[in-house]
Amino acid sequence: MSNQHKPPTISFRSSDAERKQIEARILASGMMKKDYFVRSCIYNRISVVGKKETIYPLVQTVNALYLQLLEMQKAFVGYYQNQNPDNLPTSNEITELQTNYNNMLSAIIELLEGAKYLWAGEHHETK
Template sequence: MSNQHKNPTISFRVSEYERKTIEARILASGMMKKDYFIRSCIYNRICVVGKKETIYPLVEVLRKLYLQLYTMHTTFTSDATNILPTSEEISALQTEYELTLKAIIDMLDGAKYLWEGEHHE
């Protein structure tokens, strides 16, 4: 057992009322508790509460990702003899970027009510 690696644990504290509410929803879903939590965290709609100022940093994260991708593109397409990342490193980076972008898009979608009807650059 000492050579086996377990997946990381995610935990959080809830009030008694929240716990009972969650337990009732799990029971009603017919799913195992872990499956309910996983699906809830990944697939439920994100509700953003706040001001525009709390959302704009996400736009900045997107800008930084774009600049990093552009730099990588320039490196790949140049004739320089730079050391290129391995396919495993590229795959890991792709997964990281994909998950980050999906999370940001979901957050921005949940916050679009903050600027609907207005034009922002």
């Protein structure tokens, strides 16, 4: 049993009022807490105002993913030039990079959709 790894835990702090609201929503949903939190985090729309502090970490993450992709490209080009299979990325590395790209791009698209919604609302109100 001690050799088994548990998945990482996600936790956060909330005020008493926020906790009571969350608990009420969980009760009303009829779901287990874990399922409610996972679905809330993945599927709820969050509107984020684009500012330097918000955008810069996204740019850094996308850049890091891009650099990983370039390294894999170099490995494939090197393989075709030198026929050296030792430098090729593993299937797991490719799958992990693909998952990271999909997750990050989905998050960015959702943030942009939220920003578009906010911008449209603000733009409409100023007319």
